[in-house]
Amino acid sequence: MTQTYSAERPLRWGIIGCGNVTELKSGPAFNKAEGSRLVAVMRRDAAKAEDYARRHGVPRWYGDADALINDPEVDAVYVATPPGSHLDYALRVARAGKHCCVEKPMALNAPQCMAMIQAFESAGRELFVAYYRRSLPRFNQIRQWLDEGAIGQVRHVHWTFSRAPLAQDLAGDYNWHTDPAVSGGGHFVDLACHGLDLMIHLLGSISRVAGMAANQQGLYAAEDAVTGSWQFASGVTGSGFWNFGCQVREDQLVIHGSMGRIECSVFDAHPLVLRRTEGVQRLEIAHPENIQFFHIQNMVRHLNGEIVHPSLGRDALQASWVMDQMLSSFRRQVSQRV
Structure with a gap:
């Protein structure tokens, strides 16, 4: 049975790479979007991850990506690192059987993008890309x-x-x-x-x-x-x-x-x-205060079967x-x- 996400049972997000791009553009919107909740963040510098979590009211923080990816309380992972690491992190998320959103550009090149797409199609999970202008x-x-x-x-x-x-x-x-x-x-x-x-x-x-x-x-x-x-x-x-x-x-x-x-x-x-x-x-x-708000709201709506998200992996590949x-x-x- 497909999970329906709501205020009572939100889509629980974890962020890998909670740097500057997540401070205003995206991070707060994961809690503002209906049916969505940010529950964990990760940076290689665990002290910075802890600081981010405390400032944004996030329950858990990690210094290790696999710990966040394999957290049973995380349903979906937002990869907000530079493009050179998108392929590696995305493949790990796919292997964990979770949904994923990666920052733009999707990867270093189109072949890497295709490898990511195929991994999520094989896993039966969704791959979104943060081309949020499609939702504005x-x-x-x-x-x-x-x-x-x-x-x-x-x-x-x-x-x-x-x-x-x-x-x-x-x-x-x-x-x-x-x-x-x-x-x-x-x-x-x-x-x-x-x-x-x-x-x-x-x-x-x-x-x-x-x-x-x-x-x-x-x-x-x-x-x-x-x-x-x-x-x-x-x-x-x-x-x-x-x-x-x-x-x-x-x-x-x-x-x-x-x-x-x-x-x-x-x-x-x-x-x-x-x-x-x-x-x-x-x-x-x-624009909304958090420019990725509509993009994030649309990911929840997509997973609930209400719409087709405008920025899926195959859309972003081109x-x-x-x-x-x-x-x-x-x-x-x-x-x-x-």
Whole structure:
């Protein structure tokens, strides 16, 4: 008989890697979502895990991942560590017969993602990925406009993202986000996956991809400049530009249609803009205090059989595959130099 999760019998979560990303974005939402409860956390530094648990009212803390995974009071595990460890932890969770949510990007590359998917399918458990934009009201509004034909037939989507280099990178300090062995690439992999996954969610699967990447600044080993183009299975085309050495920060996603266009940002809280011949509509839709709240609530609803969660493992796989294609030539050049 399928377990139904409720306030009386919540889905009991454990977090592996209760670092900064869990302080506000996700951690508190596991207790705010209906039918959900955070019961255990883990960090390799057990003192930090204990501190997190005390501040957030979590009953148990661990310094060992297997102890949390095998805790009989834990039903599901949220892996909030860097991508390089996602595969290992996820496979351990699958072997324990528990549900899992991993942070984004899903893993270092698409083959690792597929290995995770297969493990959970074999175990008969669910694998979710924290592409929480798929569950946010802000982007659900865009999907509603598209479904209603507000801009007619979609023709093309373009995303521009640029920003100045981080002080940490300029100083030459270690940053795991730019260590390909830990993150899968550079800031492109860490950030572009969000927007690419969002576009796939809004416009469907991508069938063809091309891209070029470069290391223009020499601040770290990973790419810092990427351009890409692609085609969705529907025939809609797409393009993107990402650069982490520019003077001006820009984050603009534009969906062009036969009767108008939609403008938004992926990360910034700018208004949604719908432009048509008859006029311009601007909507302000605020994010929840804990930005993963709706994502977490939807995981409970999925497990209760109420909905299909919008960000399952097979959904998230494609963003990793697209980034692999865009970075393939750059990665090959780097490996040849090494």
